[in-house]
Amino acid sequence: xxxxxxxxxxxxxxxxxxxxxxxxxxxxxxxxxxxxxxxxxxxxxxxxxxxxxxxxxxxxxxxxxxxxxxxxxxxxxxxxxxxxxxxxxxxxxxxxxxxxxxxxxxxxxxxxxxxxxxxxxxxxxxxxxxxxxxxxxxxxxxxxxxxxxxxxxxxxxxxxxxxxxxxxxxxxxxxxxxxxxxxxxxxxxxxxxxxxxxxxxxxxxxxxxxxxxxxxxxxxxxxxxxxxxxxxxxxxxxxxxxxxxxxxxxxxxxxxxxxxxxxxxxxxxxxxxxxxxxxxxxxxxxxxxxxxxxxxxxxxxxxxxxxxxxxxxxx
Amino acid sequence: xxxxxxxxxxxxxxxxxxxxxxxxxxxxxxxxxxxxxxxxxxxxxxxxxxxxxxxxxxxxxxxxxxxxxxxxxxxxxxxxxxxxxxxxxxxxxxxxxxxxxxxxxxxxxxxxxxxxxxxxxxxxxxxxxxxxxxxxxxxxxxxxxxxxxxxxxxxxxxxxxxxxxxxxxxxxxxxxxxxxxxxxxxxxxxxxxxxxxxxxxxxxxxxxxxxxxxxxxxxxxxxxxxxxxxxxxxxxxxxxxxxxxxxxxxxxxxxxxxxxxxxxxxx
Numbered sequence: 125x126x127x128x129x130x131x132x133x134x135x136x137x138x139x140x141x142x143x144x145x146x147x148x149x150x151x152x153x154x155x156x157x158x159x160x161x162x163x164x165x166x167x168x169x170x171x172x173x174x175x176x177x178x179x180x181x182x183x184x185x186x187x188x189x190x191x192x193x194x195x196x197x198x199x200x201x202x203x204x205x206x207x208x209x210x211x212x213x214x215x216x217x218x219x220x221x222x223x224x225x226x227x228x229x230x231x232x233x234x235x236x237x238x239x240x241x242x243x244x245x246x247x248x249x250x251x252x253x254x255x256x257x258x259x260x261x262x263x264x265x266x267x268x269x270x271x272x273x274x275x276x277x278x279x280x281x282x283x284x285x286x287x288x289x290x291x292x293x294x295x296x297x298x299x300x301x302x303x304x305x306x307x308x309x310x311x312x313x314x315x316x317x318x319x320x321x322x323x324x325x326x327x328x329x330x331x332x333x334x335x336x337x338x339x340x341x342x343x344x345x346x347x348x349x350x351x352x353x354x355x356x357x358x359x360x361x362x363x364x365x366x367x368x369x370x371x372x373x374x375x376x377x378x379x380x381x382x383x384x385x386x387x388x389x390x391x392x393x394x395x396x397x398x399x400x401x402x403x404x405x406x407x408x409x410x411x412x413x414x415x416x417x418x419x420x421x422x423x424x425x426x427x428x429x430x431x432x433x434x435x436x437x438x439x
Numbered sequence: 440x441x442x443x444x445x446x447x448x449x450x451x452x453x454x455x456x457x458x459x460x461x462x463x464x465x466x467x468x469x470x471x472x473x474x475x476x477x478x479x480x481x482x483x484x485x486x487x488x489x490x491x492x493x494x495x496x497x498x499x500x501x502x503x504x505x506x507x508x509x510x511x512x513x514x515x516x517x518x519x520x521x522x523x524x525x526x527x528x529x530x531x532x533x534x535x536x537x538x539x540x541x542x543x544x545x546x547x548x549x550x551x552x553x554x555x556x557x558x559x560x561x562x563x564x565x566x567x568x569x570x571x572x573x574x575x576x577x578x579x580x581x582x583x584x585x586x587x588x589x590x591x592x593x594x595x596x597x598x599x600x601x602x603x604x605x606x607x608x609x610x611x612x613x614x615x616x617x618x619x620x621x622x623x624x625x626x627x628x629x630x631x632x633x634x635x636x637x638x639x640x641x642x643x644x645x646x647x648x649x650x651x652x653x654x655x656x657x658x659x660x661x662x663x664x665x666x667x668x669x670x671x672x673x674x675x676x677x678x679x680x681x682x683x684x685x686x687x688x689x690x691x692x693x694x695x696x697x698x699x700x701x702x703x704x705x706x
Contacts, residue, residue: 301556301557304555304556304557304558305555305556307555307558307566308550308552308554308555308556308558308562308566309545309548309550309552309555309565309566309569310552310555310556311555312538312541312542313545315531315534315538316531316542316545319531319532319533319534320529320530320531322493322513322525322529323525323529323530323531323542324542325512325513325514325517326491326493326513326514326516326517326522326523327514327517327522327542327543327545327546327605327609328514328517328518328545328546328609329514329542329545330512330514331514337552341552
């Protein structure tokens with residue numbers, strides 16, 4: 125009975141919080157609406173990082189790459205080829221997924237710490253390519269400005285509130301997908317791989333294939349967040365996709381709680397909402413978050429809000 | 440021997456300077472329970488790891504069900520129909536008994552990843568079917584009451600049974616058990632004997648490593664004894680029990696103080 129309540133309660137709480145978020149444009153000013161939109165976008169990236177890190181157990185510290193691929197795909201197609209923003213979505217998502225699959229395929233066999241170092245390298249190469257104006261398209265260190273606003277059925281989502289609705293709905297869709305993932309065969313399989321590769325492979329699980337799939341899915345979701353990010357900021361530049369951003373995403377998952385939706389959302393809020401809300405403290409965010417990481421890892425290594433036992437047990 | 444389900448032919452593996460298994464040849468026939476015995480460090484678990492693809496042999500050939508599976512990856516060997524348990528229990532801790540057993544249904548799962556993400560009606564039906572299959576097997580091993588319990592909180596003997604359930608639900612052609620009776624009490628060990636015999640009666644061949652001679656002598660049809668990575672004897676339980684090389688391997692030639700309780704209690 126307790127398990128049943130557990131299964132119903134948590135998603136229910138999530139739905140209520142999400143609905144409460146809908147009131148932000150009604151109750152608060154433009155600044156807060158922007159912060160809420162940014163939270164939605166970063167929550168999607170952090171949740172995507174959690175697929176690879178928290179669920180499949182792979183130390184990917186270059187996740188900003190896939191976020192960036194999505195953002196730049198939209199920025200380039202929109203500003204240089206005049207594609208409507210929505211038309212760039214599938215391209216951004218597929219390109220990011222492809223990058224995830226291709227980059228991870230040769231390295232998923234590596235042990236945790238080695239994989240981590242390789243992904244850091246990938247992130248460094250990615251930022252270097254952006255800074256050097258790759259294919260004369262990425263705009264170098266300044267990035268790309270003047271990204272258009274999305275329009276749905278000819279209706280321009282120009283206002284801050286319209287962007288907010290869009291991002292907030294995308295956020296809800298992501299929550300549903302991740303929630304479903306935890307109750308699916310794929311979610312279980314990733315759990316098996318994370319916790320005992322030998323036992324998993326002797327059950328017939330092709331570990332490499334599933335790890336690449338996890339990377340591709342996670343990258344696709346990050347790419348989706350990237351395209352939302354590009355439209356929200358109306359500009360992209362390499363600074364948003366550097367190694368420290370990857371570290372932040374990594375830390376959000378570890379501090380919040382691996383494989384835990386509420387944990388990751390809490391981590392995202394701490395890292396992206398609190399500094400925005402208290403601008404004067406913004407420069408201390410890495411300081412505060414760094415201390416939080418140390419304290420959490422020592423006192424509560426499973427994260428602030430850990431995954432509940434037997435998530436994924438709901439068959 | 441052409442009817443054999445599993446056949447090892449001159450299989451060997453070397454780790455650096457250590458020849459862990461050498462020139463090992465034996466067969467497991469259809470509907471047969473074969474025991475692999477030998478002193479500690481004889482290479483029994485290594486032999487299992489060779490058969491299940493965890494290690495790749497340096498020499499020899501392993502044939503299963505008419506197919507050469509030498510050097511195959513473990514997941515392909517599982518696909519061919521060999522499932523195993525481990526000497527040191529390897530369950531997915533932090534998850535329920537049910538979720539652990541569902542791992543054994545991996546190859547029988549017919550849902551795609553995107554059906555899972557979208558939670559389509561077909562996927563829900565599939566999940567229900569998998570759960571039912573797992574629950575039926577859990578009931579057979581008297582584990583159904585524990586379906587929602589975290590495996591890490593279960594007693595050792597029950598954990599062994601969960602691991603057995605996970606391998607059995609996969610419907611193996613050959614079940615490999617690495618010391619299934621280790622750590623079990625007499626009652627559990629007797630239940631294990633019955634389960635192994637029942638499994639064989641369903642047409643599943645069993646290959647097991649065991650130190651508990653009660654299990655070995657009572658359930659196996661055929662025993663292979665190895666020492667220092669080499670086969671020293673093979674035959675019926677009666678034959679093995681009185682085989683001088685086997686007795687020497689266990690008791691030593693001169694050292695008469697050392698009497699392993701295993702052989703003693705079985706005789």
